[in-house]
Amino acid sequence: MERSHFYRCFLSLVLVQYCFIATSTALKTTNIATDQSTLLALKAHITSDPYQFLSKNWSSNSATSSVVCDWIGVKCGSKHQRVTTLNISNTSLTGTLPPELGNLSFVVSLDIESNYFHGNLPQELSRLCRLRFIRLSFNNFTREIPMWFGRFPELQFLSLSHNNFSGLIISSISDLSKHLDFDGNSLRGKFLNRLETSVA
């Protein structure tokens, strides 16, 4: 018990340290133009946008790249003027998440609830180590919940409910985050019962 607590603290210290180094590196090597090309890569993976949320609004025509901060569903932090929030929930989008999304280095909140996103979650998302809030519920994501979901050092809220995830819930997820919801998938795992009862 004592021992596993020690290892858990040690691991989270290592993760926080790693995140600090990764984002200071990102600050030197990338800029708002990186965030713009990341969002355009996401847009390119949208196969249906019936209400033209992104197709009209997420456009790179403007000369000033910081305009990306005014795109629908996008917010930038005041400190570094980098994308910190992406909220495209409930926009009837169909598509997949591209690996480029892992370049959105400063994002803390990712909400794409209630769309028709499908496929698997790209491994590159694991690089988004500042994420505190992740809501992917009510989509069609498949395969197993990736191991790296347990490694976001700042994670406070995670909802993957009502998708088509299968397999096991990794115990490291339940160690690290505060609010969890995995309802409506085909999952097994020793933490599942406790989670379902703790999430109303």
Ligand SMILES: *[C@@H]1O[C@H](CO)[C@@H](O)[C@H](O)[C@H]1NC(C)=O
């Ligand atoms: C995108 O939407 C935002 C917020 O509704 C608006 O301020 C902005 O002008 C729009 N941009 C374009 C290119 O339509």
Ligand SMILES: *[C@@H]1O[C@H](CO)[C@@H](O)[C@H](O)[C@H]1NC(C)=O
């Ligand atoms: C995203 O936007 C929806 C609709 O505006 C809102 O209900 C939801 O709370 C937002 N998500 C976050 C994480 O703020």
Ligand SMILES: *[C@@H]1O[C@H](CO)[C@@H](O)[C@H](O)[C@H]1NC(C)=O
């Ligand atoms: C989602 O969008 C639909 C249509 O725009 C709206 O009627 C509904 O209230 C929205 N749901 C949420 C949870 O925001």
Ligand SMILES: *[C@@H]1O[C@H](CO)[C@@H](O)[C@H](O)[C@H]1NC(C)=O
């Ligand atoms: C963004 O991510 C992709 C795939 O992970 C990578 O190939 C590309 O070089 C990255 N682009 C930038 C500008 O960092």
Ligand SMILES: *[C@@H]1O[C@H](CO)[C@@H](O)[C@H](O)[C@H]1NC(C)=O
């Ligand atoms: C998920 O995929 C199934 C089968 O392709 C489809 O019938 C269903 O409407 C999809 N649901 C969502 C929320 O994308």
Ligand SMILES: *[C@@H]1O[C@H](CO)[C@@H](O)[C@H](O)[C@H]1NC(C)=O
């Ligand atoms: C869920 O995923 C399985 C394969 O993992 C697939 O056979 C099934 O059609 C999917 N269901 C929906 C609703 O997409």
